[in-house]
Amino acid sequence: MGLVEIIKKGAFVDILRGMSVTGTYFVVDKVTVEYPKEKLQPYPRFRGVQALLTDPETGDVKCVACMLCATICPSQCIRIVGEQTADGRSRPARFDLDLSRCVFCGFCEEVCPKAAIVMTRHYELATYDKSDFQLSLEKLVANQIYAHKELVALPADREEGRP
Amino acid sequence: MSGEQATKRPTLEELKERKAQTRRRLERTGEILTLSMGPQHPSTHGVYRAELDLDGEVIVAARPEIGNLHRGLEKLCEHRTYHQIIPLTDRLDYISGFAMNHAFCEAAEKLMGVEVPPRGRYIRTIAHELSRIANHILWLGVHVMDLGTQTFFCICFRDREYVLDLFEMLCGARLTHSFARIGGVAKDLPDGFEHRCRKVIDFIPKRVAEYERIIKHNRIYYKRTKGVGIFTAEDCYAWRVTGPPLRAAGVARDLRKDEPYAAYDEVEFEVAVEYNADVYDRFLVRMKEIRESCKIIRQCLDNLPDGPFLAPDAGHALPLKKNVLRDPAAMIQDFYQVFYGPQVPKGEVYRAIEVPKGELGVYIRSEGGPKPARVHFATPSFYHAQAVPALVEGEMLADMVAIFASVDIVLGDCDR
Amino acid sequence: MSDAIAQLIFLIIKAVLIPLVIVLIVAFAIYFERKFAGFFQSRVGPTYLGPWGCLQSFGDILKLLSKEDVTPDQADKPVFRLAPYIAFLPAFLVMAVLPFGPVGGEPNLFGYRFDYVIANFDAGLMLFLALGALGVYGVLLAGWSSHNNYSLLGGLRAGAQMISYELAMGFSVVGVMLLAGSMNLVDIVNAQAGNFWNWYFIPQIVGGLVFFVASIAELNRTPFDLPEGEQELVAGYLTEYSGMRWGMFLFAEYVNMVVISAITATLYLGGWRAPLEVLSFIPGPIWLFLKICVLIFLYMWIRWTIFRYRYNQLMAIGWKVLVPLSLANLAVTAVVISLVS
Numbered sequence: 001m002g003l004v005e006i007i008k009k010g011a012f013v014d015i016l017r018g019m020s021v022t023g024t025y026f027v028v029d030k031v032t033v034e035y036p037k038e039k040l041q042p043y044p045r046f047r048g049v050q051a052l053l054t055d056p057e058t059g060d061v062k063c064v065a066c067m068l069c070a071t072i073c074p075s076q077c078i079r080i081v082g083e084q085t086a087d088g089r090s091r092p093a094r095f096d097l098d099l100s101r102c103v104f105c106g107f108c109e110e111v112c113p114k115a116a117i118v119m120t121r122h123y124e125l126a127t128y129d130k131s132d133f134q135l136s137l138e139k140l141v142a143n144q145i146y147a148h149k150e151l152v153a154l155p156a157d158r159e160e161g162r163p
Numbered sequence: 164m165s166g167e168q169a170t171k172r173p174t175l176e177e178l179k180e181r182k183a184q185t186r187r188r189l190e191r192t193g194e195i196l197t198l199s200m201g202p203q204h205p206s207t208h209g210v211y212r213a214e215l216d217l218d219g220e221v222i223v224a225a226r227p228e229i230g231n232l233h234r235g236l237e238k239l240c241e242h243r244t245y246h247q248i249i250p251l252t253d254r255l256d257y258i259s260g261f262a263m264n265h266a267f268c269e270a271a272e273k274l275m276g277v278e279v280p281p282r283g284r285y286i287r288t289i290a291h292e293l294s295r296i297a298n299h300i301l302w303l304g305v306h307v308m309d310l311g312t313q314t315f316f317c318i319c320f321r322d323r324e325y326v327l328d329l330f331e332m333l334c335g336a337r338l339t340h341s342f343a344r345i346g347g348v349a350k351d352l353p354d355g356f357e358h359r360c361r362k363v364i365d366f367i368p369k370r371v372a373e374y375e376r377i378i379k380h381n382r383i384y385y386k387r388t389k390g391v392g393i394f395t396a397e398d399c400y401a402w403r404v405t406g407p408p409l410r411a412a413g414v415a416r417d418l419r420k421d422e423p424y425a426a427y428d429e430v431e432f433e434v435a436v437e438y439n440a441d442v443y444d445r446f447l448v449r450m451k452e453i454r455e456s457c458k459i460i461r462q463c464l465d466n467l468p469d470g471p472f473l474a475p476d477a478g479h480a481l482p483l484k485k486n487v488l489r490d491p492a493a494m495i496q497d498f499y500q501v502f503y504g505p506q507v508p509k510g511e512v513y514r515a516i517e518v519p520k521g522e523l524g525v526y527i528r529s530e531g532g533p534k535p536a537r538v539h540f541a542t543p544s545f546y547h548a549q550a551v552p553a554l555v556e557g558e559m560l561a562d563m564v565a566i567f568a569s570v571d572i573v574l575g576d577c578d579r
Numbered sequence: 580m581s582d583a584i585a586q587l588i589f590l591i592i593k594a595v596l597i598p599l600v601i602v603l604i605v606a607f608a609i610y611f612e613r614k615f616a617g618f619f620q621s622r623v624g625p626t627y628l629g630p631w632g633c634l635q636s637f638g639d640i641l642k643l644l645s646k647e648d649v650t651p652d653q654a655d656k657p658v659f660r661l662a663p664y665i666a667f668l669p670a671f672l673v674m675a676v677l678p679f680g681p682v683g684g685e686p687n688l689f690g691y692r693f694d695y696v697i698a699n700f701d702a703g704l705m706l707f708l709a710l711g712a713l714g715v716y717g718v719l720l721a722g723w724s725s726h727n728n729y730s731l732l733g734g735l736r737a738g739a740q741m742i743s744y745e746l747a748m749g750f751s752v753v754g755v756m757l758l759a760g761s762m763n764l765v766d767i768v769n770a771q772a773g774n775f776w777n778w779y780f781i782p783q784i785v786g787g788l789v790f791f792v793a794s795i796a797e798l799n800r801t802p803f804d805l806p807e808g809e810q811e812l813v814a815g816y817l818t819e820y821s822g823m824r825w826g827m828f829l830f831a832e833y834v835n836m837v838v839i840s841a842i843t844a845t846l847y848l849g850g851w852r853a854p855l856e857v858l859s860f861i862p863g864p865i866w867l868f869l870k871i872c873v874l875i876f877l878y879m880w881i882r883w884t885i886f887r888y889r890y891n892q893l894m895a896i897g898w899k900v901l902v903p904l905s906l907a908n909l910a911v912t913a914v915v916i917s918l919v920s
Contacts, residue, residue: 014380014381014382015381015382015383015881015884015885017376017377017380018376018377018378018381018884018885019880019881019884019885021373021376021377021884022314022619022880022883022884023619023880025318025618025619025620025621026615026618026619028621030617030618030621030622030623031321031324031621031622032617032622032623034623034626042331043328043331043332043335043353044353045331045332045333045334045335045350045353046331046335046336047335047336066498068497068498068501068502071501071502072246072247072501073247074243074247074248074250074251103250103339104336104339105249105250105253105339105341106335106336106341106349107246107247107250107341110349110481110484111481111487111497111501113487113488113494113497113498114488115484115488119335196728196732197728198728198729198732220890220891307886310886310887311801311802311804311885311886311887312801312883312884312885312886313616313620313883314616314619314620314883314884316620317620317621317622318620318621321620321621321622377884381885381886383802383885383886383887383888384886386888386889386892387886387888387889387892559889559890559891560732560890561805561889561890562889
């Protein structure tokens, strides 16, 4: 070991180098987002809780109970019971989504031919009551407020399904 | 202890001799203390149990026990169509989720004979390399935390956030991506992704340089990792250890170069190889791999071809959403793929790709239906976990933690 | 009132006030540790309780007091319960001989002399070394009495480590003793009178560095915190301690840290003396407090940057590097003093 090496070792040069980096972290801006007070807005494609969209013209859900989402779901968390309305339209009588089984993969949104079920950006789903995880048709329709306004437009205006 | 390593490469005999020196510690006979590094431990990466026989500080024997995270993934795959298996593969190595999706899709496409369009291949490459960067940064944080400082753990997670933000922008989830589809990828690159991605890959190598500044020449890191956990190329072949530990032992095997897939034969990059086969070299290999990944992503972004990102293959792939909303043929394809599944010929296929942890081989056997008859994932962590006794016998207890971290085991990958 | 009664009153006031101040400093040191840990890691530390989270330690104390006391069935219960106290009491006792202001001289308080030290003890330095050795018992007994392999390993490692590094500490302080000519801490501080270039860290630079490094090992802090190496041994000798018992060990560690910082400041940085003569209107205790704060910050900075040494490397450093260095320092100091005088 040369003299330079001995001096460098004795003066703790490498350790001081490391300490200088942590020292700079000490004074620069911190990256923490203090959660309940400040919240981050997820990106547009974020897969949060689902919502069923309603058709602004008829006021009823766009869903036609085709069962595509229930079939593709890898966790089998969607149960749909369909019915025929008086004017010959199909609609779901029951649409139960078990959020405790859902893995938020987004496949239901991807296969829906009517763009009726979408994944919103709402992720604050913690609750004290397990029955809150059994989402019914009404709750899913109520989740619309979390969906993008663009998604509520008619299918003809929509491109990819996501901005 | 000089700053840079001497450029003379050690030969296999030299490495074996260095390893034999640690083995000589096993010849002492003292009282054996059995310690269970149990499933709940701050530094086994998941629920891994190792029963260690200690003689003082030296580990005389190690008996690993895995299976605490077994979720029956391969059995679940037999009851789902090929499209539905993709979210399951996310949960294999959950740290580099896209790489697992990619592996399964490559194998399924080989079986079904689907060709991925160029844009889809390039996007897959970009996402795969991003997950490689995320994986290696997390590896660094965990490895250094195991050695003593929590600061780097937090710093590495901070840097990983940038990559995870890119994934959130791309596919909607930070960790369980489910982004690859049979025939391509699920969605195109969103607006603003390219700009942001370039910023991130300009910034990551500077961070890596900062990490190296702190760690690479640090005397304590040097002492704790140089010459520790030597695993020569012969041992790697014997135990099927692949990936960074193999490349740190001097073998330039990287499936991205040897059996190219996605867009790897159209980009230029170097394979990171080191020759001393110890923990320090595995660190160097992974840092170099992060830099090479940034290079690959930059080339892919520069040369991104236009065109479809998902194969317009009615028999095997899901249709594009915008077509489903307008085109009756696409709607029929949608219904067919969901209610029946892809048309798969009878046969079996094995395809291995280079995921961040090593070599992941996917074996699919099909009896002709939409659901596979058998899927097997030959995951790197499983073989690395098997190799742990061979790695740590003769080493000291404190080294066990360093070595265990350097072979990068994730229990989701190991237990499936 | 006679002088003896006045001195008695002052003694009682000091004996009550100083431990209280130490306890408060420790509570805030724990808070600052977490806050600085956050800052070094590019995140904010605790922010919830109180402005900037400064009441976090008190919240932690309440939480620890409300936890269940789990004592292992086969542990040696009396020893198990006694060990935390053995760990921190010696440190408190050292504060009795540490001067935190001028001692001796004119009456300065209501016509009586208020000495800024509890006991002007002639062998103060020896007391410090002896009590430091006693602190090892706490750790060893904790590890042994827990009836747990991990704790045993941690306790043994800690014991061996602390004893080895005490040697290096002892030899380096002999250098200071030679320079000052006395073992009394009051005299050592008085011998550093003048400006900061009269302080002993300059002639004793090697000894000072050795003492600093050895003190990190005494405190079981990174890079020498293998006994409580979280990653290898879960929590080392602390594994079986829960609730407030664990709180007592933490408290012991921080009291040790404050006391050793105070001793380092006294021996090498001039104790309660101001760095420049012109600034000596600021009272002595404030300067000592500032020096303790700087040293504690240094300990924390090192802790949150560096890795830990493996055990055999740790012992190698203690015996093969620090002890010879401190002996060499001692020899050189002795030779230089005998030549000069």
